[in-house]
Amino acid sequence: MTFVLIKTIHIFAAFIYGGFLIVDNLFLVKIKKSYNEEEHKEIRESFMKYVRNVVPPALIVAVLTGLYLITQVFGPISEEGMSSFQMLLSLKAFLGIWLGIRGFLQVYMGIQPLVFKSHVLPFSFVITIIFLSQFMYI
Template identity: 55%
Template sequence: MQKTLSEEKYKEVRSYFAKLTRAIVPKALVIAVISGIYLFHISFGSFPENYDFSSFQILLSLKAILGLWLGFRGILQVFFGIQPFVFKGHRLPFILVILIIFLSQIMYSI
């Protein structure tokens, strides 16, 4: 995009996307975390003694932990201005989102 637009137009488009992201992301983070916690509770509930997890539940719990970490990290950043102490860049969260997508595909095939 930067190669095809003039410098002035590029800054204008970039600021538009930044404003749009700031308006949408906070609400989406809260909804994602709350619905994730609810779905985690519904999927697992209470466990009797000597209960073995199915492979689906193991993958679901891994996805839930990754998703909750991403959601709480985002909520802390957006609403409270708390920057993460570790992994300050966007590379790790992006990799975790890709990993969650792959885990979803594996769960679909089980």
């Protein structure tokens, strides 16, 4: 029961975080075309102030619930080495933890990544994580 509950929270948090990145990268970038730079900045800021209240906490919840889930499903490593599930899950966890640390430092500590131009990197990580989260079961 606890596992199912935590997993549901995990998926929900992933939806909120991933959903924002999808909207930002696929749709919001397009409004640049209709406004000049100053207007675009203002419009973007008007919704980013709400985004900041919801999306970074969702990322943290995704990472914390993910850490719980991995302790429940990873299982022992056999003598032949890791199974493909364990390998893909480790890669998924690595990318998720990377996003979590990067997001936490950026939003709560004000430490900007070396190059910050857009949300393309987190977007590509989330797409990869979603594929890994399904293909790891094969």
